[in-house]
Amino acid sequence: MEIKKVGIIGTGTMGLGVAQVIATAGIDVVAVKATPGSLDRARNTLVTGLAKLVERGKMDEGTKNSIVDRVTFSASEQDVAPCDLVIESVIEDITTKKALFQRLEQIVAKECILATNTSTLSVTEMMAVCTERVRVAGLHFFNPVPVMRLIEVIHAFETSSKTVTALMEFSRKVGKDPVLVQDTTGFIVNRLLTPYMLEAVRLLEHGTGTIDAIDHALMTGASMPMGPFSLADYIGLDVVLAMSNNIYQDVRQQYCSAPHTLIRLVQLGYLGRKTNKGFYDYSKKPAIPNPQLRHPVA
Ligand SMILES: NC(=O)c1ccc[n+]([C@@H]2O[C@H](COP(=O)([O-])OP(=O)(O)OC[C@H]3O[C@@H](n4cnc5c(N)ncnc54)[C@H](O)[C@@H]3O)[C@@H](O)[C@H]2O)c1
16 A cells, blocks of 8 residues: 555654654655644744754755655644544643544545654554554654654554554655554653653652753663653654653553652653753753752752
């Protein structure tokens, strides 16, 4: 099955990254904004990101323009009707995603694959509200989408092998390196990475080390490209908290529970890079550890 047109629901960090990667592979994209607001803002974010690549000599102007031309921005879910694959990348909330899948089934053709970019929610639970369950699967991209090579292709309970094969082929076509994963909470990467980030927050709370000491130690002592606090800020602290809660619901082990500091930062709207403040304060150049989180011995 050839995927010639892809719909993306949600134009946040991940939705726009996914749109860029698919358009770069020469495939047309309809990117639907999931919440009210300006379509121009989403388009400008895409254009600005690509313009930076042109400035740095990593892309020519013609390629940039052809990528932008392949992405149609829309405020209406109805516009994904002609797509062969629709990827949802809205807020990590099961009720929102299930309702969206039900609406999408009323819009797209019977053969259209419906995929979720969820980090930790059950794909099978989304599949359960659908009539054509064999075409439902997970397509889990990583942040930043244009850079990270992995896609986890999630085989949910009733996903057909035809759907899995089409998604594995599609992932390679858009330049990624897919792995097939069964639908279990957190799949492979987040099931391992989430407790790691949570434990770093607990070390901070225990006064074991400062934010930069812990990040520095993991980078220089464990060859991590970035430390756990930088990574959490990069992912988005609301997303990390949602992942933690979802994994905890399944595993019921203390090591998967959200630490106090993470919960408080999210309550205050300090969500990491996307709000300019989280474990680090990005309004300063270079970013500094958030002074509000300085522990007593720092
Ligand atoms: N951030 C990451 O590193 C990462 C990586 C892989 C997968 N994901 C998953 O991708 C999805 C999107 O995450 P993101 O990082 O792009 O988040 P984001 O905050 O950047 O974007 C969230 C999107 O959800 C929409 N939205 C917000 N409230 C909504 C509501 N009530 N109903 C419908 N839509 C709503 C917003 O308009 C936006 O398009 C989530 O399921 C997340 O778990 C995130």
